[in-house]
Amino acid sequence: MSFDPQTLLRDLFNTAIDAAHPRHVLADHLPADRSGRVIVIGAGKAAAAMAEVIEREWQGEVSGLVVTRYGHGADCRKIEVVEAAHPVPDDAGERVAKRVLALVSNLSESDRVIFLLSGGGSSLLALPAEGITLQNKQAINKALLKSGATIAEMNCVRKHLSAIKGGRLAKASWPATVYTYAISDVPGDEATVIASGPTVADPSTSVEALAILARYNIEITVNVRKWLQDPRSETVKPGDPCLARSHFQLIATPQQSLEAAAAKVQAAGLPVLILGDLEGEARDVAKVHAGIARQVVLHGQPIKAPCVILSGGETTVTVRGNGRGGRNAEFLLSLTESLKGLDGVYAIAGDTDGIDGSEDNAGAIMTPFSYARAGLQNLSARDELDNNNGYGYFAALDELIVTGPTCTNVNDFRALLILGNEAQ
Structure with a gap:
């Protein structure tokens, strides 16, 4: 592997922002x-x-x-x-x-x-x-x-x-x-x-x-x-x-930013799949992404690993708990709970304006190790999701992304990097 997964994901997020400035x-x-x-x-x-x-x-x-x-x-x-x-x-x-x-x-x-x-x-x-x-x-x-x-x-x-x-x-x-x-x-x-x-x-x-x-x-x-x-x-x-x-x-538009990020992925030598603008509850959209990631890892469909899957749009969060966190942190928390540390899957989700909801972070990043690292701190992704506490979960893991105001806004940006056997 000729690139660092987290660095690539952050580069993709920055590329999406820059394309809309x-x-x-x-x-x-x-x-x-x-x-x-x-x-x-x-x-x-x-x-x-x-x-x-x-x-x-x-x-x-x-x-x-x-x-x-x-x-x-x-x-x-x-x-x-x-x-x-x-x-x-x-x-x-x-x-x-x-x-x-x-x-x-x-x-x-x-x-x-x-x-x-x-x-x-x-x-x-x-x-x-x-x-x-x-x-x-x-x-x-x-x-x-x-x-x-x-x-x-x-x-x-x-x-x-x-x-x-x-x-x-x-x-x-x-x-x-x-x-x-x-x-x-x-x-x-x-x-x-x-x-x-x-x-x-x-x-x-x-x-x-x-x-x-x-x-x-x-x-x-x-x-x-x-x-x-x-x-x-x-x-x-x-x-x-x-x-x-x-x-x-x-x-x-969000599509322009997704296409700019896709070009960056291809320049890194990886295939890319753009899912487009998506709506729905953040936790449910995450479950769909998790299902696609598992299908890629287990069956090489609809795209073979190593690859990147991109999506944008604006999800929603029905607030039931008292935790902190915007829709991107909620998405990643649900993704973490759904994948439970599936080998070779990394993800980033952030709001391109630099503010996830009303917090001070743009979003967060998830690695194959996030679920286990949280467990060592007695943090349950399921419990934190019930409390809408994505911010707290990823803050404890030092995986928040803080950009400050970006002075643009083409909504949410999500990228899943799926390495498959490359991660072994």
């Missing part, structure tokens, strides 16, 4: 005419890094305001950068959302707006709809995060409780021309789901939002129910004339 992907998508005045607004974990690119590339007058997560800022000179809370919004996010909306209101047809959008924007650009309080949104957001709801379901609810999402930002900007440049953090790269689609049409309905809240048994106050039953809670729908001058462009 604004400094590499934004400039080529900007308009050919970069002269004249432009108003720049933005929201998301990559917003500040994207703003830096605009300042570097734009030749005319630049001004504006973007909001990013605490700790994800950048040293911009012309575009103001404000930091706010994620994944549960705070009053800083509400204040900056009001200012963003004011910046794009009362513009003319000759004005140009660049909107820089990335994952996290739903929480960071938090402007409650009429009659809805920030406390209402915070409570519902917390409940949704613990419920196991998908990102599309969560954002459906968020859009219908917002004064700025679901196409409403584009409506406020009319008749100015709006260019939205987005880094996707959602399975399928749906523009309506990325940060709850502030500048695109939204086909979902308030009735669907109410159904989602009922499905996950999330209690709502009288004012929230009243608003969602009000026709004014509907988002901007396809075909609305106010969207005629709004343009949307994806500049980075």
Whole structure:
């Protein structure tokens, strides 16, 4: 074996992040005419890094305001950068959302707006709809995060409780021309789901939002129910004339990062299988990966070892315990429990924004020895999984991955390195 397994996995994770960084992907998508005045607004974990690119590339007058997560800022000179809370919004996010909306209101047809959008924007650009309080949104957001709801379901609810999402930002900007440049953090790269689609049409309905809240048994106050039953809670729908001058462009996607990592694997002389964007409970997705790993080791199917299996997407975690850990730590904990130290199988799972849920790690790494090493410390993967304590489990093994904020976000990245007989 000519490479160190853990080093290779970390290199793959870094490659996936680098492939989606604004400094590499934004400039080529900007308009050919970069002269004249432009108003720049933005929201998301990559917003500040994207703003830096605009300042570097734009030749005319630049001004504006973007909001990013605490700790994800950048040293911009012309575009103001404000930091706010994620994944549960705070009053800083509400204040900056009001200012963003004011910046794009009362513009003319000759004005140009660049909107820089990335994952996290739903929480960071938090402007409650009429009659809805920030406390209402915070409570519902917390409940949704613990419920196991998908990102599309969560954002459906968020859009219908917002004064700025679901196409409403584009409506406020009319008749100015709006260019939205987005880094996707959602399975399928749906523009309506990325940060709850502030500048695109939204086909979902308030009735669907109410159904989602009922499905996950999330209690709502009288004012929230009243608003969602009000026709004014509907988002901007396809075909609305106010969207005629709004343009949307994806500049980075999870698939691009998976392909960049795959190229790195092939350069190392190994075959690679990309499973694509995946959704579902993190622990269940891990069981599927474990089943594939066993099939590779035992039968050489669907790919022969040594090999690498890659996947992305966004899993969910239904919180039942009191432990620490995001969805990537949960995935690896379930994988560890399922494989129980299967020879020759290594894995990494991390969030490309550098933050697994709300912890200080991006994710963790699992080796064929993790299960046995934990046993020596009287740590049971099964028990820790029941307590949703993936962070604690891998912290005890010194297998957490800590990158700090990466200033991009194409969601989760997972890689299984299966050595098979090479590990013997």
